Amino acid sequence: MSEYLIELKNISKRFGGVRALDDVSIAIRPGEIHCLAGENGSGKSTIIKVMSGIYTPEEGEILIDGNSVGRLDPIQAVHRGVQVIYQDFSLFGNLTVAENLALNTYLLEGRKRMDWPRARSMAREVLARLDVEIDIDADVESLPASGKQIVAIARAILAEARLIIMDEPTTALTRHEVDALFAIVRDLKAQGIAILFVSHKMREMLEISERLTVFRNGRKVAEGEMRDFDEPAITRAMTGLELDEEPYAPEIDPAAPPVLEVGDLRVAGIVHGVSLELRPGEIVGISGLIGSGRTELARALFGMEKAVARTFRVTGRDVFPRSVQEAIALGIAYVPEDRLSEGLFLTQSIERNMVVSILERLRSGLFLDRKAMRDKTGQMFRDMQIAAPSPDTAVGNLSGGNAQRVMLGRWLLTGAKILILNGPTVGVDVGSKAKIHRIIRDLAEKEGLAVLMISDDVPELTGNCNRIHVMHEGRFVAEFRGADMTEDNINDSLKALR
Amino acid sequence: MRSLQSTEAVIAAVLVVVMLLIGLINPAFWGVDNLFSLARANVVIGIMALGVLLIMISGGIDVSFPAISAAALYITVRTMVALGYDGVLLPFIAASVIGVLLGTFNAFIIERFRMIPLIVTLGTASIVRGLVLGLLGTSIVNINKMPKELIAFGKQDLVSVTAQNGATVGLTAMVLVYIGVAVVMHIVLRHTMMGRSVYAYGGDPESARRAGVNTRRTIYFVYCTAGLLAGFAGLLHSSMIWQANPRDFIGLELDVIAAVVLGGASIFGGRGSVLGTMIGVFTLVMIKNSLILMKVDTTWQRVVVGVIIIAATAITAWRDRKKLV
Amino acid sequence: MTVEAERKPLIRRLLGEDAAIVQLAAITLLIFAVMAGLNPDKFLRYYNFESISYVMPELGILCIAMMVAMLTGGIDLSIVAIANLAAITAGIYFRHPAVAESIAAGGAGAVLHTIMGVLIALTVGLAAGLLNGVLIARLRIIPILATLGTGQVFAGLALVLTGGPAIAGYPQAWTWIGTGKLLGIAAPFWILIVVAVVVAVVLRRTHLGVNLMLVGTNARAAVFAGIRSSRMILYSYAMTGLMAAIAGILLSGRTNSAKADFGSSYLLQAVLIAVLGGTNPAGGKGRVAGVLLALVALMLLSSGMQIMRVSNFMIDAVWGAFLVLVIAINYLRSPK
Incomplete structure (x- = not known):
């Protein structure tokens, strides 16, 4: 067994003339909570798509459990236990919670028949495992964002995920919901599932992640144990500069009429x-x-x-x-x-x-x-x-x-x-x-x-x-x-x- | 699912109200002969509507199915006449295969060239109609030349009763065929992964792709099945009216699409059910037929159908309205 | 940074930077050469082009109308029904005993009543277009279904007005619009040119035209930019309806009759020519010049085939095949 669940080595990916990824490497251990930080356009989304087999990189190697997988396609990625939860959750609003949960698994199993009773019991089971209560017969579009996210996580678990990649998972959540999410994430970790957070929100990363990788302009600029970083250090790595812009503070005449x-x-x-x-x-x-x-x-x-x-x-x-x-x-x-x-x-x-x-x-x-x-x-x-x-x-x-x-x-x-x-x-x-x-x-x-x-x-x-x-x-x-x-x-x- | 059931309930309620109204205006509506002829009028258009339903759930639209139906029935019957072949099973298989082939053509263009289904199917309709009329001619195969077994098949009645005026009226056995197709379609849509994939694809194609739906296969399935139903319904129509006319079904796409929309399917995809569609078809057919009962001039029929399409779509547009900003 | 747009040669300005249009011009020439090569005696005769110049305008105007509807990502499936309804309404007016008498008397009265008939037809077209516009822009019914429905209503009304058979016996001045000659060129052809120029100018030089392109490119962004989108869409369908009515006048003028189900194959042909002419059915792109080139190409094609005694049904099939071919070419040419 390799030390790493998934390892990407020296990956490069171009779009037209733009280098979205330039010789980057990232490795994730089983059961760890890893954070990938970077500003918009840093290559975060591109690497997610490489990991999940949607993009094929021009250069580089992908190893899963220490074995090179050659060209990774989306179906293969799913079979290897890589699940992505996109910001839009990729759920079907027109279908019920139970069906949303069962669909991927059934497709993965190559089933021909839609087994409704099993879908419902699967849904109940996995939601109980996450210790949340959601009406499994509700249409997903009727759920709030936090509910949709839980359905998305539950779906990933049902697909026997070993690595769940979450793209900006906290964006639409309230603090209370974020706490609930983190509790779930810790629980997943305890079950041996690795989590890759992709985010530009430092506070939350510091709170939960164990290891960190930082991207900037398509390159990896930092990596290491989270305890070795503090917030300014991450900011520096992400932006590449101390924010040395002169603060803007012109005198505004308080008596001037407001516009x-x-x-x-x-x-x-x-x-x-x-x-x-x-x-x-x-x-x-x-x-x-x-x-x-x-x-x-x-x-x-x-x-x-x-x-x-x-x-x-x-x-x-x-x-x-x-x-x-x-x-x-x-x-x-x-x-x-x-x-x-x-x-x-x-x-x-x-x-x-x-x-x-x-x-x-x-x-x-x-x-x-x-x-x-x-x-x-x-x-x-x-x-x-x-x-x-x-x-x-x-x-x-x-x-x-x-x-x-x-x-x-x-x-x-x-x-x-x-x-x-x-x-x-x-x-x-x-x-x-x-x-x-x-x-x-x-x-x-x-x-x-x-x-x-x-x-x-x-x-x-x-x-x-x-x-x-x-x-x-x-x-x-x-x-x-x-x-x-x-x-x-x-x-x-x-x-x-x- | 729940919202869907409520949609069906609403349509059914509308249907009942309309029936009561028509019955009040002309009690002959409730006559057995009228009800039997209504049932009969549902069969062909209903089977076509089930195909269109499938396409609409996937987020597409099809205006080529009347041409496909006409082609399938005319090619099959002409071939039978030319070969002197008589029978039922083989011709229906042949007509269905013709439908599937033409459906495959639609699917290929839509999937491969990523073109809007409306425009692709407009093109297909033109090609199919043109080739059939141009290569096979326009002459109608009438009752004298129609294969006898085909006529006998379409003639079968389930029950027959003697109406008040002394004439014997029967309920066509083809209703069973329609119900059989509907049941199969319901099972496919509700209880197979292929059916659920169609809903998923219609709900959000990109998410469907990510979830592992084979989207290409889904598109082919949808258009081929719709083609199959169109071809089958075409020959069934021919055997029920004892003639084969290559110009049949011109303009029927409007009625069928109207019925499916009336039945609660969403033009944006992802929503629609067999039961709703059947109720929609019944409502439309009933209103059209009852215009005569209510002594409305037949020339007004198209106006009424047009108004129904507009009203039904206005209601669904309101239901499905997507806030622009 | 110097702005050099004003200095471009005329040809370039007419054809635009669009490679598609250059390609289309090449296809048109190719079809011309092939048809001329296949039937040198008949195809190249003056008479052939003259007859094209009478038939082409009614379809051409419908194509331009379709293109305008497609600019905002819509479609108008009711144009042929509008054309027939407009012509029939005018025909009913001419049938009115008082009007018929005055027309029979000839002179200024006949011309005046013909002008009145034209105005009636145009009003019907405008009203029908506005109805489409209201359904699409205000009630937010998607254009396919809205115009399918109104198409039925208009065709149905036409049927109700005529009771089925064709209306005939239009005044002479009316038939002149469809069959006359002005300065040696077919009268309908002049009308096509006028409509084409007006629409081209509206699209390129007025705020309505630019707004339609922008709404078709990104309807959401149009709202944020302060475009009165629904009003613009309403205007575009009104324009479409008006053009359909003009086509109806030409068709009834040429054939001296009007019927509820005339010209039904024009609908597909209009869609086909609009798409072939570089219009993006998803919106945001479309040029009159492209549509006209596509129109000429297909008119030459079908005229050539008619000379070769290919049946009209087969010509319909060829048109359909052409549409599919164009879809394929557009796809293969587009980046990615």
């Missing part, structure tokens, strides 16, 4: 009375877990939610945007969390992606003023320093950082005065990140934009904001500014909430 004043904003069931002021030149951060209502707050400000507020004033005028169009007309802009599905038109040109929100204004008579369109996008293309041959290039060909700058350019063209950024540097590499931060700060400092920055990335907030609100269960529960605004304070505050 946005919101009092007691409510979105039924999600946001329970948030009050907020933004002044020109100010960057205000919002930190909070998923489900805290931070995204709904942003969407309400952008006219996308059915919301009510006691006051809603934009540059002193009492107006409440009821639609995206009204919000844009008021000078409010929103860069959504999921750039690919909510932000960009990938097959369309940079130009079209930039002018989309000002098309109405570019009309002269019946037609679009093409010259104005060219001039405006040409200017913005240069201002945003977008690395592409021309504004005619399709946005799908751009890197994350460039694509995000296209989004910023779009909103600057609308003449936005209030910029709401939800995860402004998600999926952006480290170099580009600093560039985007620089642009945001310049916009605030020189153009007088008021910025509301929502982010999971605490250093990003502390490094760029004048002050930071912590949001929890639909309310602002803490505010940090000045010297109090440290990473540790905010992390502690977040942790206390869970």
